[in-house]
Each structure stands twice: as C-alpha cells, then as structure tokens.
Amino acid sequence: MNVAISQVAPTPAPIEMADPLCLDNQLCFALYAASHAIKKAYRPLLDQLGLTYPQYLILMVLWTENALKVSDIGQRLHLDSGTLTPVLKRLETTGLVKRARRLQDEREVEISLTPEGHALRARALSVRRDIVSLLNMSDAQIGALRNELNTLIATLNVDS
Amino acid sequence: MNVAISQVAPTPAPIEMADPLCLDNQLCFALYAASHAIKKAYRPLLDQLGLTYPQYLILMVLWTENALKVSDIGQRLHLDSGTLTPVLKRLETTGLVKRARRLQDEREVEISLTPEGHALRARALSVRRDIVSLLNMSDAQIGALRNELNTLIATLNVDS
DNA sequence: TCTCATTAAATCGGTCACAATTGAAAGCGC
DNA sequence: GCGCTTTCAATTGTGACCGATTTAATGAGA
Numbered sequence: 001m002n003v004a005i006s007q008v009a010p011t012p013a014p015i016e017m018a019d020p021l022c023l024d025n026q027l028c029f030a031l032y033a034a035s036h037a038i039k040k041a042y043r044p045l046l047d048q049l050g051l052t053y054p055q056y057l058i059l060m061v062l063w064t065e066n067a068l069k070v071s072d073i074g075q076r077l078h079l080d081s082g083t084l085t086p087v088l089k090r091l092e093t094t095g096l097v098k099r100a101r102r103l104q105d106e107r108e109v110e111i112s113l114t115p116e117g118h119a120l121r122a123r124a125l126s127v128r129r130d131i132v133s134l135l136n137m138s139d140a141q142i143g144a145l146r147n148e149l150n151t152l153i154a155t156l157n158v159d160s
Numbered sequence: 161m162n163v164a165i166s167q168v169a170p171t172p173a174p175i176e177m178a179d180p181l182c183l184d185n186q187l188c189f190a191l192y193a194a195s196h197a198i199k200k201a202y203r204p205l206l207d208q209l210g211l212t213y214p215q216y217l218i219l220m221v222l223w224t225e226n227a228l229k230v231s232d233i234g235q236r237l238h239l240d241s242g243t244l245t246p247v248l249k250r251l252e253t254t255g256l257v258k259r260a261r262r263l264q265d266e267r268e269v270e271i272s273l274t275p276e277g278h279a280l281r282a283r284a285l286s287v288r289r290d291i292v293s294l295l296n297m298s299d300a301q302i303g304a305l306r307n308e309l310n311t312l313i314a315t316l317n318v319d320s
Numbered sequence: 321t322c323t324c325a326t327t328a329a330a331t332c333g334g335t336c337a338c339a340a341t342t343g344a345a346a347g348c349g350c
Numbered sequence: 351g352c353g354c355t356t357t358c359a360a361t362t363g364t365g366a367c368c369g370a371t372t373t374a375a376t377g378a379g380a
Binding site: 212213214215239240242243246247250265266267268 | 364365366367368369370374375376
C-alpha cells in the first residue's frame with residue numbers, strides 16, 4: 001500500500017525475500033502493534049469512565065474477586081508492586097477503591113472496591129460490547145485467538 | 161465449555177459462566193499479557209546488545225530501509241514524534257544512529273544508521289533465532305498467528 | 321511581498337512498566 | 351527472647367507511550 005517512499009530511492013537494492021528482521025515478518029511486532037491498537041480503541045470509551053486501560057484491568061480483577069492483596073492483583077495481571085502501587089493510589093484518589101493494611105498481617109495491603117467502584121461495572125459492560133463489535137469477529141474467532149495467545153503466554157512464562 | 165443452549169435453569173447460576181468481564185475471557189487482556197511476556201523474553205537477550213525493545217524495533221525498520229524521516233519510522237511502528245524523539249536521541253547517544261535535518265526541508269529530521277548500527281544487525285539475527293526457538297511453534301503456526309493479528313490491527317486502525 | 325494555514329519535530333505533563341533497593345512486619349531456629 | 355531470613359508493599363530511577371501544545375519551516379493565496 002504505502003510502501004512507496006516519496007523520495008527518489010538512491011539504492012534500488014533488490015528486496016530480500018522473507019527478511020528475518022523485516023518488521024512485517026515479526027510475530028513480536030504484530031503483538032506489540034495489536035496491543036497498542038486495542039488500547040487505542042479502548043481509550044475514548046474508557047475516557048468517559050475516567051479510567052485508563054491498566055486501571056480498567058485492575059477493576060476487572062476486583063469485579064470478579066473483591067478484597068485482594070496487591071500481590072494477588074499482581075499475580076493475575078503479571079505486574080509487580082512497583083507498577084501497581086501508584087496506579088492503585090490513583091484509583092483510591094478517584095474514589096473507586098480502598099486500600100487498607102490487614103490487621104492479621106500488617107505487611108499486606110488489601111484493595112477493595114468502593115460503592116462507586118462496584119457501580120462502574122455496569123458501564124464497563126457496555127464498553128466491552130462496543131469493543132467486541134469493533135473487532136468484527138465472531139465469538140468463536142475471538143475465543144480461538146484468545147486461546148492461542150494464552151498458550152503462547154504460558155509457554156513464555158514457563159521457561160522465562 | 162458447558163455453555164448450555166437450553167433455557168436458563170430455574171436457579172440463577174451459582175457461578176456465572178462466561179462472565180463478560182472476567183479477565184480470562186478477555187481477548188484484550190490476552191493481547192496485553194502476550195505483548196508483555198514477549199517483551200520480557202526479549203529483555204535478557206537485548207540487554208546484551210544494550211538495546212531496549214522499542215529501540216530494537218526502530219533499528220529493525222532502519223535495517224530494512226535506512227535514512228528515514230522520524231515520521232516514516234512513526235508510520236511503520238504506529239508511534240508519534242513525542243514517543244520517538246527521546247528514543248532516537250538515546251540511540252544517537254549510544255552511537256547507533258545519526259540525526260540530521262534535511263537540507264531540502266529543514267522541518268524534517270533524517271535518521272540513519274551509523275556503522276555500529278549496521279553492525280548490530282548480525283547479532284540481532286541470533287536474538288531472533290533464540291526467541292523463535294523459545295516460542296515452541298512451527299514457522300507456519302507463527303505465520304498464521306501473525307496474520308490473524310495483522311488482520312485485527314488493520315480492522316482496528318481503519319475505523320478508529 | 322506579506323499574511324495565513326499547514327506540516328514536522330520537539331516539548332511538556334501525566335501514566336505505565338520494570339529492575340533494584342528499602343523498610344517494616346512476620347516467621348524461624350535456637 | 352533474640353537474631354536471621356523471608357515476605358510484602360513502597361520507593362527510586364530509567365525508559366517508554368500519548369495527548370496537547372509549541373516552535374520552526376514551508377507553501378499557498380491575496
């Protein structure tokens with residue numbers, strides 16, 4: 001499509017086929033770009049809820065299992081406290097979650113939803129519907145792709 | 161798995177199946193996690209080359225087409241100057257690329273590889289080989305997944 | 321020629337992401 | 351009790367990302 005360089009090409013070198021370092025041949029770049037593309041698709045919808053994408057993921061965890069330790073959330077999202085702590089503080093500031101040291105073990109901080117955080121779930125459902133319709137894929141296709149990716153993730157996480 | 165086509169049982173489902181906001185049911189999270197997992201797999205290998213993952217992507221573009229404008233690189237990687245400028249400056253600092261205003265249009269900055277930048281390509285080839293072997297997938301499987309993702313990216317980028 | 325709009329890159333502010341370190345709390349072995 | 355190690359969250363420093371704005375150069379029109 002837009003492969004043409006506007007300038008006069010000084011080197012008409014023949015394109016090597018299946019260049020192993022060509023961007024278009026990279027699964028890793030496809031993952032990178034797809035991840036960014038979907039974040040970008042979510043942004044305008046999540047903006048209306050006052051959420052960023054990582055914040056939405058954290059809430060999704062909490063909507064399923066409320067009152068988790070920071071490390072539990074981290075285990076589900078594959079993130080550490082260095083990433084989560086500041087994001088959780090922002091969610092606390094916007095009034096969607098509470099953070100409290102556990103009495104039985106003061107090292108742990110329990111994250112739980114406020115009523116506002118709970119209430120946001122309903123609006124998040126419509127966000128998800130909008131995204132699914134944007135994807136232009138059947139539920140089966142979505143599920144198949146998701147499973148392929150989950151297999152890949154498992155492979156990479158085992159022998160890291 | 162046991163998604164019943166039949167009518168809903170008299171009792172409301174004890175566990176809601178196919179929770180639409182459950183993390184494990186999200187394609188978007190699978191993409192997010194897979195993207196992070198592959199970045200993590202690259203990190204120890206790229207560390208040996210003194211590169212970060214985005215820097216590696218930029219070099220991959222330049223190994224295919226040298227001497228591009230900032231916006232050309234941005235178009236290929238789906239990134240803007242706000243992201244690229246600082247990364248390109250770091251690549252300049254480490255001596256892998258040069259940045260120079262174009263004489264015929266002083267608004268444009270041309271990015272080109274230094275000899276060191278060119279030389280790094282050989283070592284990058286072995287990085288790619290290591291990653292491919294880690295994936296535990298055939299070339300055909302990798303290509304198929306890549307194509308699925310590229311289709312998804314195209315869909316999302318059209319109707320943004 | 322002199323505006324005026326357009327374009328390209330850079331800048332700025334805010335948010336993630338992660339490695340490495342810190343500090344506090346808990347558990348242990350004696 | 352008393353050290354020693356482990357565990358958990360927080361902190362720090364670096365490097366992306368992106369939206370919005372700014373600055374400089376170009377091009378078009380009156």
